[in-house]
Amino acid sequence: MSVHVPAETLADYAGGRLSVDDARTWPAEVHLEACAECRQELARLAPPPVRSMLDDAFTGVLTQATTGPRPVRRRRLRRLSRRWGTWSMMSWAVMTATAIAAAFLLDRAFPLGPSVVLLLSPVTPLAGLAVAWSRHGDPAWETIAGTARAGADLLLRRTVAVLAFVLPLLAVAGWRLGTQPALWLLPSLAFTSATLLLGGLIGVSRAAAVLGGAWVLAIAFPALVAVRLPALMSPDSVPGWIVAAVVLTGLVVLRAGEDHRRLKSWN
Template identity: 45%
Template structure:
């Protein structure tokens, strides 16, 4: 890169498909080309001079397709989503976010209607709050749920920045709902669920660099359900060995887990481009 634009030598190497170009250089170049019309124009000129065979091939393909495209029936125009929304949210995430909101409402309803002995002295909202964001995080980078996954994963902006954008979108939707639920029930303060929620989210992202984000988020949610939620549901109280996790005095521990998760994500930030 030279100044604000790509150097001519780098553009010529890219146009020729030079296999010796470093991967990070290719990704930086492609990310720049997305936003720079001048460099895209220079690249087109470089392709015409460096690899004229490609220009000839494109002309041949265009000549064969144009009659078919002119005869094809145009699809009705659809209302497109704003570009900023596409950059922060995948279509597959919307149903999961809606489901997360519904689960929050159900927990709030249980807290209001069930006898006080059903969950003991622990609010159902507090039981699910730590892992509730994981539902959206699991869907935010899922190969099976996103029909455009391969397309997204192959772009220059894929990897940790895009994953953090989508995770932020999940938290922006989930955390206000939990805040309102906690205020309505009066059974928990924001600190009691906010730090655990963020700690679980950062841990899911940290483990995601090793086993995949969807697997990590799903595994943590299932583990919490088996170890904490299910026994509480059956016995009517949180197991004594686990009751300490809900105490305000354990907030520094959750803060430490959050910091460790963030540190692991930063240390392995390059691993997310290959998920």
């Protein structure tokens, strides 16, 4: 069409009186794609409900355009949080902080008994690993599991996030109690590495439950009953914990590509 759409045709188009097979429909639509003047006239002729819908759409587009960076930042934060953890880990974080605080208060109240902080330190990160690696705790599990880097890379990221939260809390508690840093740091690292290594065979969540339960039943609980710190948490055990932490961490690094190719919590 070399001229503008006739006013009568625009009025019929705006009022919905042009059918699909009307000969005037296609030329009018082709012209409207390239003619801003006719589009403005069409908007003026549109019924009130249509004009209201167009105004709402225009306002929404304008609002999104003026506030565009915020959703982008939120998406980046969301992607970052899923790389390093899940929102379900918040409940674990609160529980862990509460447990360490309670253990610290018990050690202060009963200084002659075995240190609850030391007994708790090896297994403190394990619950976080189980939650971070559980399909029941991550609503985006299926989506993440289908990505190319959902194996060892994501596992190590979330492990670092767990340790970054746990170790400072244990450091503060150990410092206030005057305990050697190696007595809580090395067992924590050794048990974390053991969980990742065993998790390649039976699943990370199951490995955390097995190792954590074994430590509590075989070491921590008997120590509290006997009111005596076990030999595994004495200063003489530090060299053994160093060897265990180094060897287990090395094995995790060597086996990560084979054992954790895909995201899985239970085998």
